[in-house]
Amino acid sequence: MKSIWLPLFLPFLLLSFISTALAQNSSHAVVHREIGAVQVLQRALDAMGGQGMVANIHSMVATGTIQQDADSPPKAFIWKDTFIGQRFDFRRELSDSSSRSVLVSGHSHPQHLGAGGKAASLSTHVATAMSPLHNPAVVLWMALNKSTVSVETTDDGSAPGAIHIRIRDERSLETRAVTQQDWFIDRQTMLPARVQYFTPEVGNGFEGIIGTCEFDHFENVEGILIPMILSLSDRDSQSRVIVKSIQLNAAISDSDFDLGTQEAAQ
Numbered sequence: 087m088k089s090i091w092l093p094l095f096l097p098f099l100l101l102s103f104i105s106t107a108l109a110q111n112s113s114h115a116v117v118h119r120e121i122g123a124v125q126v127l128q129r130a131l132d133a134m135g136g137q138g139m140v141a142n143i144h145s146m147v148a149t150g151t152i153q154q155d156a157d158s159p160p161k162a163f164i165w166k167d168t169f170i171g172q173r174f175d176f177r178r179e180l181s182d183s184s185s186r187s188v189l190v191s192g193h194s195h196p197q198h199l200g201a202g203g204k205a206a207s208l209s210t211h212v213a214t215a216m217s218p219l220h221n222p223a224v225v226l227w228m229a230l231n232k233s234t235v236s237v238e239t240t241d242d243g244s245a246p247g248a249i250h251i252r253i254r255d256e257r258s259l260e261t262r263a264v265t266q267q268d269w270f271i272d273r274q275t276m277l278p279a280r281v282q283y284f285t286p287e288v289g290n291g292f293e294g295i296i297g298t299c300e301f302d303h304f305e306n307v308e309g310i311l312i313p314m315i316l317s318l319s320d321r322d323s324q325s326r327v328i329v330k331s332i333q334l335n336a337a338i339s340d341s342d343f344d345l346g347t348q349e350a351a352q
Contacts, residue, residue, distance in 0.1 A: 147333045150327060215286050245270045253265075263292050
């Protein structure tokens, strides 16, 4: 079967899915929580508004545009997320004048509505791999407060002006593969400069590509510093995300995280 990539921020690609159920591997690695690495993330959270402020974020709605390349017109997006305990649900909508696509967490049973109007169920690792990278403070706070996530320092010399921290969920071999993220924290500002993340194939959580998200233009949103410009790249594409508005603790219906009957029937 031809490989199909599902970039974390670009669910608008026209996809023809064959949903593959992956057996969950019960083996999991030892969780490593390096004191120095944990302290770096704590300092980064303090720089972005404080751990107490971030802990009070339970939902967010972001709107803006995504432009894949200089010759393509931008598309409008609406991203919705909720964080309740250790549960993370999401909805990603992307549209232009002629098409619309939707990716939802489906409460751990992800679904995708393609630009052609075809709905498909996806393997669970697609939802596991998703992360609200447009709000780095939330991602790092969740990593620090989840007991199955390793937090380690990685000094490979690739970013002399940054502190390199690796996080990943050790619950199983599959979650370990799809959740690994390498964060680069600016040594002077302690703000995240960029993150490298793994984008798995739709049908195989152990195969995929590495993407990079660079953060720019941090603005104060209700007491939290959030980047308004995201530059995304992988071996196949480059995209620019401009966040035009972001609302914290917005009221979001739980039904938004499933494809509605009318959407799925389109």
